[in-house]
Amino acid sequence: PIYLLMGEESYFIDALCEKLASTILSPAEQAFNQITVYGKDSDAGQIVNLCRQMPMMGSYQVIIVKEAQQLAKIENLVHYTSQPQATTILIICYKNKEQGRGIDKRTAFYKSCTKSGCVFDSVRPKEYEIDGWLSSYITSSGMSIDPKAMAMLKEHVGMDIGRMVKEIDKLRVS
Numbered sequence: 001p002i003y004l005l006m007g008e009e010s011y012f013i014d015a016l017c018e019k020l021a022s023t024i025l026s027p028a029e030q031a032f033n034q035i036t037v038y039g040k041d042s043d044a045g046q047i048v049n050l051c052r053q054m055p056m057m058g059s060y061q062v063i064i065v066k067e068a069q070q071l072a073k074i075e076n077l078v079h080y081t082s083q084p085q086a087t088t089i090l091i092i093c094y095k096n097k098e099q100g101r102g103i104d105k106r107t108a109f110y111k112s113c114t115k116s117g118c119v120f121d122s123v124r125p126k127e128y129e130i131d132g133w134l135s136s137y138i139t140s141s142g143m144s145i146d147p148k149a150m151a152m153l154k155e156h157v158g159m160d161i162g163r164m165v166k167e168i169d170k171l172r173v174s
Helices: 010-023 027-033 044-052 074-081 108-116 127-140 147-157 161-173
Strands: 002-007 034-038 061-066 088-095 118-122
Touching: 002 010, 002 108, 010 061, 010 088, 010 118, 010 161, 027 034, 027 061, 034 044, 044 061, 044 074, 044 088, 074 088, 074 108, 108 118, 127 147, 127 161, 147 161
Parallel strands: 002 088, 002 118, 034 061, 061 088
Antiparallel strands: none
16 A cells, blocks of 8 residues: 655656556546645645545545655654555655665654555666666667667766666657
């Protein structure tokens, strides 16, 4: 019932959140039972109240908290994560671009998320790991790339996976 998606690499957090949001509920159910809130515009009490509601005309409701790193007092979500409802799926997207500014793994909030749900820690890949991931992504897109073109892409874009995916998608369109 709880997915805590956190870490340095925001591309994987966004991709996993999008996959969960599009597959848990049917498109008809999403209109009534899928709510997206942003950390800057809400507080923990409001999110807990949303999670305690019952779904409308469906078996589940999905609450997505994007930009949870901007949520004031995120540890107050422990009031819900310690006893989650079976009818609510809570997805928390916590991106910490700066190292050392993540969710403290010693807190009751983190421990209740690991006990009641699933925690995904998105680690920024090392430079030597990018080539393998990039070539498999390009192959899965139905394209191919030679090593010189891959080196040029990495040199132009840098090690930002999100930007790499956008550039590859542009190439696929053209």
